[in-house]
Amino acid sequence: MTTAAAPERSFPPIDKLADLAMVLVIIGGIYMAANLPGSISLVPAIVLLVVAVVVLVVDVVLLARLQDFAWSSFRLVAGWALVAYLVIAGMIGYAFVYDGTRGEGLVVLIGMLAVFAIAVPLLLGFSVARYQPTVRDPEPQPSQ
Amino acid sequence: MAQDAAAAIAVTPDTHGGPPPAVRDFQIVPLKGLPIVAAAVIGLVVAIASNNLWALTFFHIVGGGLWTGVDLFVGLVLGPIIGRMSIPARIEFTTKFMPKMVLLMPTLVTMTLASGWQLARHLGNLDPSSPNHAWLVASFVVVGIMATIAIGLLEPANLAVLFELKKPNPNGLRIARLMRIFVYTAGITGILQIATLIIMTRVSSQ
Numbered sequence: 001m002t003t004a005a006a007p008e009r010s011f012p013p014i015d016k017l018a019d020l021a022m023v024l025v026i027i028g029g030i031y032m033a034a035n036l037p038g039s040i041s042l043v044p045a046i047v048l049l050v051v052a053v054v055v056l057v058v059d060v061v062l063l064a065r066l067q068d069f070a071w072s073s074f075r076l077v078a079g080w081a082l083v084a085y086l087v088i089a090g091m092i093g094y095a096f097v098y099d100g101t102r103g104e105g106l107v108v109l110i111g112m113l114a115v116f117a118i119a120v121p122l123l124l125g126f127s128v129a130r131y132q133p134t135v136r137d138p139e140p141q142p143s144q
Numbered sequence: 145m146a147q148d149a150a151a152a153i154a155v156t157p158d159t160h161g162g163p164p165p166a167v168r169d170f171q172i173v174p175l176k177g178l179p180i181v182a183a184a185v186i187g188l189v190v191a192i193a194s195n196n197l198w199a200l201t202f203f204h205i206v207g208g209g210l211w212t213g214v215d216l217f218v219g220l221v222l223g224p225i226i227g228r229m230s231i232p233a234r235i236e237f238t239t240k241f242m243p244k245m246v247l248l249m250p251t252l253v254t255m256t257l258a259s260g261w262q263l264a265r266h267l268g269n270l271d272p273s274s275p276n277h278a279w280l281v282a283s284f285v286v287v288g289i290m291a292t293i294a295i296g297l298l299e300p301a302n303l304a305v306l307f308e309l310k311k312p313n314p315n316g317l318r319i320a321r322l323m324r325i326f327v328y329t330a331g332i333t334g335i336l337q338i339a340t341l342i343i344m345t346r347v348s349s350q
Binding site for chain 2: 008019029030033036084087092098124127128131132133
């Protein structure tokens with residue numbers, strides 16, 4: 001095991017932006033859940049969703065521009081996490097649909113769940129891949 | 145207390161010499177556990193679809209109780225113990241413990257939240273005129289904070305540690321830093337779970 005204090009490679013704030021997108025839709029989700037089943041103004045929820053989508057798009061662009069990144073590790077983790085979080089988002093969406101949520105409210109909720117289901121796998125995949133060796137930057141092997 | 149735990153997978157060099165560390169062979173996602181997860185999810189869907197009060201209560205109480213218990217236990221009991229283990233013992237423990245957490249915690253959280261929502265709906269607690277409504281909104285906020293911490297910090301740290309341990313030559317400093325995040329955030333969510341316990345016992349008693 002290496003214990004030397006080698007500096008970690010710096011990256012754009014991809015993890016922080018994914019966190020931000022997730023926090024925005026969680027706040028929106030709490031707002032929606034606190035007011036269901038009554039009729040409420042969707043404006044706050046829509047604003048939160050739009051900002052979250054913008055943040056997520058910026059995040060994906062930053063990620064796509066990364067050079068010399070462990071993409072295979074990212075795909076492995078993000079892919080399986082996407083499967084898991086689609087199940088979780090599906091469960092939450094199912095509960096809302098089952099309870100009779102319809103119309104614009106349902107569209108906003110599904111949008112929030114979609115952001116959630118994309119942001120979390122992106123975050124998990126990046127969190128692992130950032131520490132994985134790449135072709136140009138292989139990690140040291142154990143000494144013989 | 146958490147600082148002891150934060151030293152899990154310590155940064156102290158291994159001065160015992162001997163052969164180089166072997167690449168640890170373990171499954172990051174324990175495949176044997178997937179049928180149990182699938183059974184829990186199917187049971188949850190059936191409970192929601194049938195709107196059966198017993199089934200919904202079962203999933204909510206069992207899931208919530210285990211979620212709360214695990215968070216408190218890991219953050220406040222297990223963490224300090226890990227901090228006092230020898231380095232090989234910490235690595236051995238981590239490679240066996242963390243994969244189980246990868247499956248266990250998302251399953252418990254999904255069970256608890258989905259059944260809890262349906263239960264609240266079923267009992268009329270989501271109605272703004274219900275005396276429990278304000279308490280439920282407070283619980284949404286607490287769960288939102290816990291979800292942010294767990295998904296945004298705890299789970300990434302958990303996965304990153306497991307992948308680091310799979311390397312031929314793991315970075316001890318990196319693992320120590322990530323484990324510190326894991327144990328701190330587990331402790332914070334454990335403390336937040338106490339707020340959930342207060343809210344839920346209040347809701348169920350009025």
